[in-house]
Amino acid sequence: MRLPIVAGWPACTVMNCEADQAGYGEDKCVTHLSEGELGGWLSRLGPEAEIHLARTQLAKGTLDQIKGAVTGQDDVPQFGYLSLRRAEIEGGVDLCYSRFSKEVDLYGLKVSKYLDFEGVQVSGGLDANFIEAPQGVDFYRAKIGGSLNLEGSKVGEQVRVARCDIDGSFLLRGCQVSGNVECYEVKVSGPAYLSNMQVVGDISFRNSSFSDGVQFFYTETSGYFNVSDSEFSGFVEFEGLRIAHDLIWERASFRDDVTFDKADLSGLVQGSCLFYKGVNFIRTIFRSAVIIQACARRVDFWGARFEVGGTLLLRYAMVRMTGAILAGPTSLVAFNRNFVDIFGDPMDEFVIPHEDPNVKLLDMGSVNAGNLTLVDIDLTPCRFAGAFNLDQLRLEGEWNFGTPPSGRVGITPFTWAKRKIIEEERQWRALRSHPLVLRSGWGDPPDNPRDVPGVAALMTTYRQLRKGREDAKDEPGANDFYYGEMEMRRHNQSWGKGERWLLQFYWLLSGYGIRASRAFGWLIISMILTILLMMGFGLPQDSPKQEAAGTVPPGGGKVTFEIDKEDPRNPIGDRFTSKRFERALNVTLNSVVFHSSDQDLTTTGTYIEMASRFSEPVLLGLGILAIRGRLKRGS
Structure with missing residues (x-):
């Protein structure tokens, strides 16, 4: 972002010099002023003077003289407009507690030591992009009325922007810092462009507030990255972020979506974090055994890679894990209580008080489930298609699946079987x-x-x-x-195949051997039908009587008898009596346990008993099998 400068300011009249004229009666640059001319020029300055030093080479102490010339009665340097654009200064630049009623242009400034803007107040923006400051840059307690631009700068030791108010944009894009970036207690009203930074030390944006979007595209740090206790109101992009040590986000809050697309995190993730909306870790690489603690409405691990596994402690979230690479044991846990910080204080989750704190897994396609453990996860909306080693998936705690519709199937008296469905x-x-x-x-x-x-x-x-x-x-x-x-x-199976009919009957009679009520229901129906058929057709009119017939030899002697029994006669008259019911019940109960009743039956009754002795023990066995399956526990 470029800040406005005074256009058309004349250059130094000395041949081949491109520096700005000093102005205020001088047509040469400050560098080419004689000692007397410099003294006269300084005497004509005063508070709110506009200082033009673009492309000027300043000797050590010259800037301090200018500061003294613009200092008011309150002992505070007061500049109007200041330009050090592409200037070169021997030593450091100390403009502590100065006031600027207009913009400050430091584009391309080169100093041999440091740039110190502690406590400055700038009514406009401050453009310090592409500067070089080997000993660091300091904006401690500064107040910037516009944008603060340090884009493309090369800084040694440290960049400090602390306890600072920035009413415009904040730019550190493309900075190369040999030390640390220390930004804490910063309030930024505009967007922050913090991408492509290369930092040898640590990066810290703790205890800060960003009212607009923030970009950290492809920023790299050899140390840790700290955003603890900061609040981000806009969309935050950590795409391509590379952190050599830990990511620290203790008590940080993000009011809009956050993306870590293609980030590379070598260390741990410390602390618990609050995402008002969603966070995605698409194609993120976790090189250590991370523990992620977060409250979020949506969490996306599409294509993320956990090189040694990790533990994901989440609340409120709908999670997608499509294509995630779990190279080590990984647990997804629905945390059942508020997160607490290192001091034991609970995280304030007031922003989502009416949300369901349960965690729902939406998709785990192409995931090696052999390394995945799910604890207290709601799997009702989860798609398993494409996942492999599902037989090794560990489900612990209270895990839920969907259920079939309640009520009847159409206008039929039947209902859908209660069970878990995917x-x-x-x-x-x-x-x-x-x-x-x-x-x-x-x-x-x-x-x-x-x-x-x-x-x-x-x-x-x-x-x-x-x-x-x-x-x-x-x-x-x-x-x-x-x-x-x-x-x-x-x-x-198609209806033309015998297996379809076999499975159809298996389902109808016992719910595939695991619906005891269905098997016992059919058993009771079968027994009632057997009793009715026995009373109506299976039991004879009367029990057949035995007859003994023999011949006495004329001269006496041994008599031989032939004992015969008359064939059972089909019943006539009233067949449904209590006596016949008792006999039919006896036959039926014996059939259930595959035992013959040894009663005299008609020919029809014999076939009824044969059918009963085959079907009813089968139904009894299916019912017992179903009960065993429901009650059995692992040994």
């Missing part, structure tokens, strides 16, 4: 290609149906999630994933 299945069932009665209640269909995985892919996802819960000795938790796996397997 987001991809919900989207698949909500596709407009499905009948309205089957997709009703499953939420909005996806914008692009091609983004929805097929049933074969969903079956694989459910299988891996089921295996993971089984390996964790969580049989009850595995049941829902097994149900989803079998559902996708059933829908993956």
Whole structure:
């Protein structure tokens, strides 16, 4: 950013000299004034004088003489306009506590020592870009009425902008600093352009306030980067930021979105931070085992790389981890209490008092889940498509998935089975290609149906999630994933295949062997049907009587009898009596345990009993299996 200067100021009349004329009756530059001319020129100056020293070479002490000439009765140097544009000064520049009623132009200034603007008050802007100051630059307690521009400067030892008010923009873009950048308790009203800095030491912007956007594009530091206790009101961009040591953001707050796209963080991340909106770590490299503590509405780790793993302690956030590279054990944890600082004081989360503090994972496609642990994470909206080693994903604490719609399926008396479902299945069932009665209640269909995985892919996802819960000795938790796996397997078969019919009956009779109520319901129906059929057709009219027939030899002797039994006769008359009910119940109960009742039955009754002895023990076994699956715990 360039600040206005006095246009058309004449150059020195000495041949080949490009410096500005001193003015105030002198047509030469200050360098070419004789001692007497210099004294006369200084005597004509006064408070609010406009000093033109562009491209001038000043000897040591000359600037101090000028300061004295513009000092008022209050003992404070008072400049109007000051230009040291491309000037060269032997020694340092000490303008401490000076006042400037107009702009200050230090563009390209070269000093052999330092530039000290402590306590200055500038009504306009201060342009100090491309300066060279081997011993540092200091703007401690300065008040700048416009912009402060140090863009492209080369500074040794330290750049200090502390306890400073800047009413315009703040520019350190492209600075090369051999020491530290110390900016603390700074208030910046305009945007801050702090990109492409190369700092050998540390960078600190702590306890500061930025009312507009801030850019740190591709800034590099060999030390730490500290923004603790600072407040950023605008969009903050840390794209390409490279930090050799730690990132410190204790109690920092960001009111707008923040991006760390392609940042490279070699050290730790210290402290807890508050993001009013979202923060993205897209393609960020974490080279140490970081612990990130943050409150944020959105956190994006798309393509981020955790070279040795890390722990992500979050609150309120919706998290995307698509394509994240987890080279070491990584945990995503929904922190269930307020973060506290090193002094034990809780972070003030008043900005999001009505938000749900739970953490939701949105997507983990292309992630190696073998190194991922999820603690108390809501997986209701999570897409698993493309993730691998899902069977090694660790789920701890209270983890949630979606559920099917409540209520009946269309106008039928049936309801959707209560179970855990993944987001991809919900989207698949909500596709407009499905009948309205089957997709009703499953939420909005996806914008692009091609983004929805097929049933074969969903079956694989459910299988891996089921295996993971089984390996964790969580049989009850595995049941829902097994149900989803079998559902996708059933829908993956056409009606022309026998496997589809087999799975259809398996689902209908027992919910794939894990719905005890369904199996016992069918068992009760089967038993009632068996009793009714036995009473109506299976039990004979009367119990068949045995008859003994034999012949007595004429001369006496041994008599041989033949014992016969008459065939059971089909019932007639009143078949539904209490006595017949008792006999039918006995037959049915024996059939349930695969045992013959040894009662006389009609031919029809014999076949009914055979069917009952086959079907009812199967239903009983399916019900017991389902109960065992719900109650079993890992040993």
